Structures are given as C-alpha cells and as structure tokens.
Amino acid sequence: MIFFDIDGTLLDHEEAEKMAAIDFYKAFGQELEYSEAEFGEIWYNLSIKYFEKFLTKELSFQDQRRMRMKDMFGHQLSNEHADSKFKSYLNLYKRNWGPYDDVITCLEQLKQLGHRLGIISNGDYKQQLEKLVSLGIHNFFDCIFTSSEIGVSKPNLIIFQKACKEANVQVHKSYYIGDRLETDALGSKEAGMIGIWLNRKNNATHQDIKVIHNLEELVPILN
Known part of the structure; x- marks a missing residue:
C-alpha cells in the first residue's frame, strides 16, 4: 500500500x-x-x-x-x-488551496496500476479531509489517518504502524511519501515502512532514503 x-x-x-x-x-x-x-x-x-x-x-x-x-x-x-x-x-x-501540478496524474496512474492508496497526516481529521475533498482527490484514498484520531503525531513510529494495522497491510511492504525528511521519510522508515522523501525544493539527496523531486518520478520507482 x-x-x-x-x-x-x-x-x-x-x-x-x-x-x-x-x-x-x-x-x-x-x-x-x-x-x-x-x-x-x-x-x-x-x-x-x-x-x-x-x-x-x-x-x-x-x-x-x-x-x-x-x-x-x-x-x-x-x-x-x-x-x-x-x-x-x-x-x-x-x-488558495490547490494541488501541485503532478498530483492528479500520479494518483490516476497508481490507481490504474492497482495500488491501494492511503493518507497519514499530522493535523485535525476534519480539516485534512476537507483539504482532500477541496482538491478533488479524496476518492483516490481507501483510508485516511490523522494524528488527531491516532493520538500521536509523526515522526512517532506508532502513527505509521497503527495506520498499517488499521488498513490491514504489512508495514514492511508499505510505502510512505512525504515532503519532510525527518518527519515523513525517516519517521516512516523507523516504523518499518519504505520511506520516500519528496524533496520539491532542491536537489539534495540522502544516503539512507530514496529521494524524488516530483511525483512524476514515483511510478517508475514503484514498478
């Protein structure tokens, strides 16, 4: 997932x-x-x-x-x-809410390839769901988990592990993509997931984490 x-x-x-x-x-x-x-x-x-x-x-x-x-x-x-x-x-x-230009195409491709998609986000569940609805992408996701409902926030490994358990998927076979190195990529890796750092701002990489600079690079990695 x-x-x-x-x-x-x-x-x-x-x-x-x-x-x-x-x-x-x-x-x-x-x-x-x-x-x-x-x-x-x-x-x-x-x-x-x-x-x-x-x-x-x-x-x-x-x-x-x-x-x-x-x-x-x-x-x-x-x-x-x-x-x-x-x-x-x-x-x-x-x-002023709006998706990045690469978001919808990436999600469409992933769904066409048969991948299950989910959300793990820090914040209030109601507002985070509202964002997804406003962007017109909420239907892409099978499940949405936020820190307000799980009870802990990223990078605490518990939020990643509980999300995988609730989604009925194995942690070590699940990917997590986020824009923050410590909070998202390294946090999810520590929990046992395959963390991917979406570094949109510069060309920096990291020796322990797979790094992409836009979501167009994601599908080839997963395939």
Whole structure:
C-alpha cells in the first residue's frame, strides 16, 4: 500500500498560506505595527510554533489558532475576537488551496496500476479531509489517518504502524511519501515502512532514503 502526506506533498500548503497571509494583512494590517513583509515572517513562525504545541497536546486545535491571533494582535484580544479573526484567515487560506501540478496524474496512474492508496497526516481529521475533498482527490484514498484520531503525531513510529494495522497491510511492504525528511521519510522508515522523501525544493539527496523531486518520478520507482 502507498501512503501519502498531505501538506507540502499533495497540497501546496506553503503557497496557500503565503497568499492567505498577504490577503489577511490587507484586511487587518491597519491594526498592526508590522510591515507586510514582517507580518508574513511572523505569521509563518507563529504557525509553526503553535501547531507544534497542538501536536504535542499542549494546546487543543482551537486554542492553537487563538494563540496565533493573540500573539499577533495582543493578548487583550478576547477568545471570540481571536476566533473571528482566525476564521477570516481560514477562509482566505481555503480559497488558495490547490494541488501541485503532478498530483492528479500520479494518483490516476497508481490507481490504474492497482495500488491501494492511503493518507497519514499530522493535523485535525476534519480539516485534512476537507483539504482532500477541496482538491478533488479524496476518492483516490481507501483510508485516511490523522494524528488527531491516532493520538500521536509523526515522526512517532506508532502513527505509521497503527495506520498499517488499521488498513490491514504489512508495514514492511508499505510505502510512505512525504515532503519532510525527518518527519515523513525517516519517521516512516523507523516504523518499518519504505520511506520516500519528496524533496520539491532542491536537489539534495540522502544516503539512507530514496529521494524524488516530483511525483512524476514515483511510478517508475514503484514498478
């Protein structure tokens, strides 16, 4: 079975987040003391900081969203106002969701070849499923596993092993493709899977992991 990550692998999360941040600043920048460039960098750092706190269960999914807004606009911001502002950002983020150009062709080829496909993703199940539906690719996947339901997040080997068990496939015969070396490729390999690093950003390779630079390279490897 072939499992995929979502953000940075199937969904161009970085571009969607960047464009949403630009639009959000245009709407609310007058309330901030940052320039547009400063806002983009601060927002990116807050996104990483608080999503990690969600993954380690320090904060709920809702609370990590609120804290991003309170750090940005000030902690005098009520929960209701923080939620309202994040909802505005989320609508802009969703508006910019889109798959990488190589995604649909790759998934179609894999299904035509008879491969079962699945998802293993860090994040909230409802939102990750919404992404797949929005991209029009959810029907390609037999099963979808997220850290919010499994109870642990990548690179913890448990999430990979539980996903394989639930999908009724052998771990050592299952592939995992993701854009993050440590979290995805090495994490899945540690769990016993065949980890493949989808390194879209540069030509770097890794001696212990198979590396591809776009999904067009995946089908020949599997065959």
